[in-house]
Amino acid sequence: MRLSYYPGCSLTGTAREYDHSVREVARLVGIELSEIPDWNCCGASSAHMTDHELAIRLSARNLLLAQPEGRDVLVPCAACFQRLRRADLALKKDPKRWGVSDYRPSFKIVHVTPLLSRPDFLLKIREQVTRRLSGLRVACYYGCLSLRPPAVTGAVRYEDPRGLDLITEALGAEPVSWSHKTECCSGSLTMARPDIARALVSDIAKAAGRAGAQALVVDCPMCHANLESRQSDDSPLPVFFATELINLAVTGKSTRKQWRQHLVDPRHLLGSVGF
Amino acid sequence: MSEAISPKQSSAHLPAALKQAGLDVEACYQCGRCSAGCPVSACFDLLPMQVVRLCVYGQEDLLQRSQTIWLCAACETCTTRCPNGIDIAGVMDLLRRRVLAQKLKPGQPRVAAFHKSFLRSVRRWGRTYEAGMLGAYKLRTGDFFGDLKLGLAMLSRGKLRMLPRRIRRRREVKKIFKQKGKIE
Numbered sequence: 001m002r003l004s005y006y007p008g009c010s011l012t013g014t015a016r017e018y019d020h021s022v023r024e025v026a027r028l029v030g031i032e033l034s035e036i037p038d039w040n041c042c043g044a045s046s047a048h049m050t051d052h053e054l055a056i057r058l059s060a061r062n063l064l065l066a067q068p069e070g071r072d073v074l075v076p077c078a079a080c081f082q083r084l085r086r087a088d089l090a091l092k093k094d095p096k097r098w099g100v101s102d103y104r105p106s107f108k109i110v111h112v113t114p115l116l117s118r119p120d121f122l123l124k125i126r127e128q129v130t131r132r133l134s135g136l137r138v139a140c141y142y143g144c145l146s147l148r149p150p151a152v153t154g155a156v157r158y159e160d161p162r163g164l165d166l167i168t169e170a171l172g173a174e175p176v177s178w179s180h181k182t183e184c185c186s187g188s189l190t191m192a193r194p195d196i197a198r199a200l201v202s203d204i205a206k207a208a209g210r211a212g213a214q215a216l217v218v219d220c221p222m223c224h225a226n227l228e229s230r231q232s233d234d235s236p237l238p239v240f241f242a243t244e245l246i247n248l249a250v251t252g253k254s255t256r257k258q259w260r261q262h263l264v265d266p267r268h269l270l271g272s273v274g275f
Numbered sequence: 276m277s278e279a280i281s282p283k284q285s286s287a288h289l290p291a292a293l294k295q296a297g298l299d300v301e302a303c304y305q306c307g308r309c310s311a312g313c314p315v316s317a318c319f320d321l322l323p324m325q326v327v328r329l330c331v332y333g334q335e336d337l338l339q340r341s342q343t344i345w346l347c348a349a350c351e352t353c354t355t356r357c358p359n360g361i362d363i364a365g366v367m368d369l370l371r372r373r374v375l376a377q378k379l380k381p382g383q384p385r386v387a388a389f390h391k392s393f394l395r396s397v398r399r400w401g402r403t404y405e406a407g408m409l410g411a412y413k414l415r416t417g418d419f420f421g422d423l424k425l426g427l428a429m430l431s432r433g434k435l436r437m438l439p440r441r442i443r444r445r446r447e448v449k450k451i452f453k454q455k456g457k458i459e
């Protein structure tokens with residue numbers, strides 16, 4: 001399978017570990033990724049929050065760049081995913097309004113989790129696990145923009161999603177049932193109002209703790225950065241990208257270098273479950 | 276908010292703009308689902324359902340002075356849950372846009388400054404340049420010490436790149452910024 005790839009800005013900066021792990025997992029399950037040439041920032045979230053036109057046009061440029069290849073576009077960032085889907089809908093509805101003469105794409109925009117939690121990919125992942133993550137209790141946190149609004153994202157179980165739970169289960173970890181799977185962490189406010197972000201993140205981390213989770217698992221770079229940086233300093237929960245855990249279970253190794261970019265060091269926790 | 280939400284003070288400007296943007300708010304029956312699910316409503320001065328009601332009446336002055344439209348995190352919970360298909364998050368976007376277009380003072384200047392710094396960076400490089408954007412944001416707000424520790428932790432982990440990553444055809448992105456038509 002070949003897919004176009006839109007990493008988005010975060011994956012070239014604050015979330016490079018996500019980019020690495022997505023590319024690694026794609027290789028493991030036999031997906032070839034070709035990065036969209038000269039892609040630009042989709043504008044999330046500042047563009048649409050202050051200027052609808054700009055938001056659609058910034059995202060649209062990327063879609064037009066992906067059009068010649070004609071392959072489904074894999075987007076690991078939930079915010080970019082939602083913005084590209086929106087621009088896709090807007091262009092399909094009325095291309096002329098956006099100065100595009102014709103837009104009939106043969107491709108879809110896909111997020112990482114719905115793709116990897118497909119039965120065929122889950123099977124491939126399960127087959128390659130060399131060391132199960134037994135005893136690791138995780139709270140799968142989906143956040144907002146890979147799910148909402150469903151008319152844009154195409155998500156089916158948008159109030160009680162399962163994708164990350166299925167993936168972590170396939171790795172031998174124990175996803176807990178908990179209350180804050182889809183509560184917003186206020187990533188878009190985290191710079192200007194860290195106080196609000198701290199309050200929301202603390203609610204989420206406490207809910208995960210109440211359910212017995214030892215770590216959070218996410219599929220969005222904004223959520224990752226916000227959950228890591230806005231937890232309280234006293235015993236914060238490590239936050240993993242789902243793709244990092246897949247690599248961990250497949251390679252069976254946890255190295256210092258692997259977690260270098262994490263603000264909450266997960267090595268103690270991983271040590272306690274035998275890594 | 277001391278002023279009442281009342282149909283006596285209605286004006287047609289905002290409803291017309293909403294209509295033009297394809298945002299239909301008329302079906303709201305004040306059930307409160309949008310507000311019950313909103314993660315930030317505890318910090319709001321107007322609940323999402325009040326925002327919708329004010330839109331129906333066209334009481335834009337109250338909305339334009341509110342903190343709510345700037346504290347909304349754009350999580351889309353309200354839009355997802357409204358039984359009448361009202362795109363409340365889209366309404367918030369439109370309200371912010373109109374405050375900026377009319378050059379009014381945003382209820383939360385720091386939030387507005389953040390968006391501005393972010394978009395400046397995208398206009399210039401075609402992509403987000405975190406270090407540059409943070410610098411511009413700090414200059415704009417005078418918030419020099421907030422998150423200092425976090426910034427250092429991110430630097431030492433290679434999360435904050437000191438050099439921008441630019442795209443090749445930056446001119447195309449600049450054109451997008453210049454060309455964009457006006458909708459209001």
Ligand code: SF4
Pocket residue numbers: 302303304305306307308309310323324327356357358359360361363
């Ligand atoms: S959920 Fe919809 S109908 Fe209910 S109060 Fe909010 S906007 Fe009105």
Ligand code: SF4
Pocket residue numbers: 184309312313314315316323346347348349350351352353354363364367
């Ligand atoms: S989009 Fe804004 S108003 Fe709606 S639920 Fe989220 S934070 Fe609240």
